[in-house]
Amino acid sequence: MSTGREGLAFLKRLVVERTATGVLLVLLAIILVTGIVNPRFFSGYNLQTLSRQVVIFGLLSIGETFVIVTGGIDLSLGSLTALLNVLAAWFMTHGFGVAGAVLATLAIAACFGMWHGFFVTKLKVPAFIITLGTFAAAKGLAAVITRGWPISGLPAGFSNLWEGMVAKVIPIPVVLFLLVALLAHFVLGYTVWGQHLYAVGGNLEAARRFGIRINRVRMAAYVVSALSAGVVALLIAARLNQGNPTVGTFYEMYAIAGVVIGGASLFGGEGSVIGGILGASIISVLWNALVLLRVSSYWHEVTVGAIIVVAVTVDVLRRLRGQTVP
Amino acid sequence: MKEHFLYAKGIHKRFGAVQALKGVDFEVACGEVVGLVGDNGAGKSTLMKILSGALLPDQGEIYIQGEKAHISSPQDARRYGIEMVYQDLALAENLDVPGNIFLGREVQYRLKGLGTRVLNRKYMERKTKELLSSLRIQIPSLRQRVRTMSGGQRQAVAIARTLLAQAKLVIMDEPTAALGVAEVEKVLDLIRRLKEHGVAVVFITHRLPHIFAVCDRIVVLRSGERVGERKTSETTMEEITQLIVGSKTDAVSGTVQDQ
Numbered sequence: 054m055s056t057g058r059e060g061l062a063f064l065k066r067l068v069v070e071r072t073a074t075g076v077l078l079v080l081l082a083i084i085l086v087t088g089i090v091n092p093r094f095f096s097g098y099n100l101q102t103l104s105r106q107v108v109i110f111g112l113l114s115i116g117e118t119f120v121i122v123t124g125g126i127d128l129s130l131g132s133l134t135a136l137l138n139v140l141a142a143w144f145m146t147h148g149f150g151v152a153g154a155v156l157a158t159l160a161i162a163a164c165f166g167m168w169h170g171f172f173v174t175k176l177k178v179p180a181f182i183i184t185l186g187t188f189a190a191a192k193g194l195a196a197v198i199t200r201g202w203p204i205s206g207l208p209a210g211f212s213n214l215w216e217g218m219v220a221k222v223i224p225i226p227v228v229l230f231l232l233v234a235l236l237a238h239f240v241l242g243y244t245v246w247g248q249h250l251y252a253v254g255g256n257l258e259a260a261r262r263f264g265i266r267i268n269r270v271r272m273a274a275y276v277v278s279a280l281s282a283g284v285v286a287l288l289i290a291a292r293l294n295q296g297n298p299t300v301g302t303f304y305e306m307y308a309i310a311g312v313v314i315g316g317a318s319l320f321g322g323e324g325s326v327i328g329g330i331l332g333a334s335i336i337s338v339l340w341n342a343l344v345l346l347r348v349s350s351y352w353h354e355v356t357v358g359a360i361i362v363v364a365v366t367v368d369v370l371r372r373l374r375g376q377t378v379p
Numbered sequence: 380m381k382e383h384f385l386y387a388k389g390i391h392k393r394f395g396a397v398q399a400l401k402g403v404d405f406e407v408a409c410g411e412v413v414g415l416v417g418d419n420g421a422g423k424s425t426l427m428k429i430l431s432g433a434l435l436p437d438q439g440e441i442y443i444q445g446e447k448a449h450i451s452s453p454q455d456a457r458r459y460g461i462e463m464v465y466q467d468l469a470l471a472e473n474l475d476v477p478g479n480i481f482l483g484r485e486v487q488y489r490l491k492g493l494g495t496r497v498l499n500r501k502y503m504e505r506k507t508k509e510l511l512s513s514l515r516i517q518i519p520s521l522r523q524r525v526r527t528m529s530g531g532q533r534q535a536v537a538i539a540r541t542l543l544a545q546a547k548l549v550i551m552d553e554p555t556a557a558l559g560v561a562e563v564e565k566v567l568d569l570i571r572r573l574k575e576h577g578v579a580v581v582f583i584t585h586r587l588p589h590i591f592a593v594c595d596r597i598v599v600l601r602s603g604e605r606v607g608e609r610k611t612s613e614t615t616m617e618e619i620t621q622l623i624v625g626s627k628t629d630a631v632s633g634t635v636q637d638q
Contacts, residue, residue, distance in 0.1 A: 244495050245497075245498060246496070248474075248482075251473060251474060252474060252482055254473065255472055258469060260471065262453065263482045264483040322471070
């Protein structure tokens, strides 16, 4: 009886409080079940495919975490990925060289972040609206630039960024991802700016009264978020060996879902890089599992939609419960 | 007479048709606890907002330690050692205790050339412990988020912040308003602690017993004018109530109720 109750309390803690450990256990459970149903899940090839997928969603989730912690949201990441992917390919095929194209792509990404930050901080436009604007416009712009066709013929060797291996087993993008993740974790958890991101998300007015430069702090969060789309755009250019205006569809949803599953609150002030990565991993593994289990791809979006609803509802319930605490 | 830490002279403030302050004088000595009372709309909060830099006076001068002060923003006020503890507390509830106490003035490791400012959490935690124990505040776990703490504990965190800033004057607007009996006692105790540390306190409240428990002196405002000043030891709640409402017949109880 008492162990049953303790078990229930344990489950409740996992689901309601969504600690990193809880999210990790859910992830392991999904992996285990998928692996039992279809042992091919654990094949080396599948694990490499899966790990690269985690890199894409994980990077976007990391970027999104910075914005969501401040109480904002960035709906533009998927469309921005498409636009920046096309631009990267355009730069590479128009004499910028690989390094020049990478720098130019990231610089444009940063400009988009500043654009969002400017509207949110100076003009007080809700983050939801201004990034929704980019969501629509960037996708269209990508198609305009390419007239709907992919830009191919990228420099030979650029695809190594995606295909290449470190020590023959670990894909280069995975190594890159781990470095970015480590840096982001350090910045968010151990620096003054990271602390200010949480403070701004927890109580903007208090942060302002305490002399924190709240606009600068939030502006930088949108820049980080947009930069994550820039990096993903470059990785996708390397994967497809082209710039394609149709990539990135729904990626912002996956990124946001990952962040929220990982324990962040859409009300701001809560969230972590590790949580975001674990959440993104859950999305990626589920996606992979649905493929392996031969579920129609249309169901993938339904699944992610359902997960977002559940995760956000849990977040709201937790918030309501938190308010009744004396 | 003790030296004034702060002396405000002839403060006027008008909001449209309303003359909120009509030439009020106000002074606080170092380490003195002053109760500021008055009915709603008497001008207490307006006066304190002017002293803490949140509002600018239309007329009047403020002197701090004998010198004319120019307070045009909360940052200015802070530079003069004036800290305000807001009624709504204004803490980041998602942060822990040191996170709130050091918010906006985080202690950093000196890492040259890294281009980033890294939090020295250990130092901040140790310093937080010192601050709390010097105020005799007990908070079970510093890692606790402020959200999970009681009203009195939050008040304690907000007050500890002012001590870290080495404030010389702390202004508290209704710090006991939302608290239970035991918690009120703790906050009143904190005010005594601040006094022990030589900090002057201005304490605004409607609850006269709280004023009488800690204040050295009571200043009464009515309709934007200073209508009285008494030493706490030489007055009664009845007299203060009469000053607040301006007539004898209305003085029924010692407490002026919120309207």
